[in-house]
Amino acid sequence: MLKNTLLTSVVGAITLASTLICAQQPPAGGADQAKAPAGQVDPKSATPVQVADGTPKGQLKDPYNESDAAVVQAGGQLWLNYGCNGCHGGGGGGGMCPPVTNDTWVYGGDDDTLFRLVSYGSQELQAKGYSRIGMENVVGPMPPMGGVVKTGDDLWRILTWVRSKYSGSPECKFGCKK
Ligand code: HEC
Numbered sequence: 611m612l613k614n615t616l617l618t619s620v621v622g623a624i625t626l627a628s629t630l631i632c633a634q635q636p637p638a639g640g641a642d643q644a645k646a647p648a649g650q651v652d653p654k655s656a657t658p659v660q661v662a663d664g665t666p667k668g669q670l671k672d673p674y675n676e677s678d679a680a681v682v683q684a685g686g687q688l689w690l691n692y693g694c695n696g697c698h699g700g701g702g703g704g705g706m707c708p709p710v711t712n713d714t715w716v717y718g719g720d721d722d723t724l725f726r727l728v729s730y731g732s733q734e735l736q737a738k739g740y741s742r743i744g745m746e747n748v749v750g751p752m753p754p755m756g757g758v759v760k761t762g763d764d765l766w767r768i769l770t771w772v773r774s775k776y777s778g779s780p781e782c783k784f785g786c787k788k
Pocket residue numbers: 632633634635689692693694695696697698707708709710714715716717718724727728732746748749750751752753755759768772
């Protein structure tokens with residue numbers, strides 16, 4: 611009984627510690643953004659949250675391709691500008707937080723899921739019915755970056771850069787086919 615309580619509090623302390631280490635930046639409050647009027651979600655001017663809110667689940671698609679070197683380069687710069695590197699490392703290979711370059715995708719590897727995860731953060735994503743399907747070595751909450759990244763277009767360019775950094779097996783690039 612006492613042993614159980616001790617164990618629980620140790621596990622609790624570890625979880626808390628890794629949360630503190632991993633989530634250094636305060637949540638950016640992405641969910642509070644105003645909603646875009648229906649049918650008018652232009653990623654060039656709308657915030658990531660507006661784009662995500664205004665697009666039916668499963669239909670967000672990266673308009674860019676990693677073969678476009680200018681987009682990849684811009685995306686890599688935005689990755690640094692918006693501080694994604696602080697948690698995921700400059701090359702995306704992980705640091706205090708999970709890598710974005712390997713074949714483990716925590717909620718799924720498709721464009722739609724990644725865009726929503728970064729926009730809403732992992733807690734709101736889960737509240738919207740998504741569940742964890744993969745486990746990285748480091749586990750922590752992904753903060754909502756939808757109030758930090760200025761436009762949906764910026765986020766697509768970042769995600770295009772993320773695709774260009776992928777180093778896992780080809781069949782898992784956009785989520786493993788079961
Ligand atoms: C405070 C630390 C932190 C910052 C800053 C951060 N992330 Fe994350 N990110 C995480 C954590 C932690 C996870 C894993 C979430 C989980 O396990 O629920 C994650 C998950 C991800 C994933 C999915 C990785 C996978 O393997 O499925 C992507 C993609 C991602 N982040 C992109 C970004 C982008 C783009 C930015 C910058 C706009 C960013 N992150 C900023 C902590 C951070």
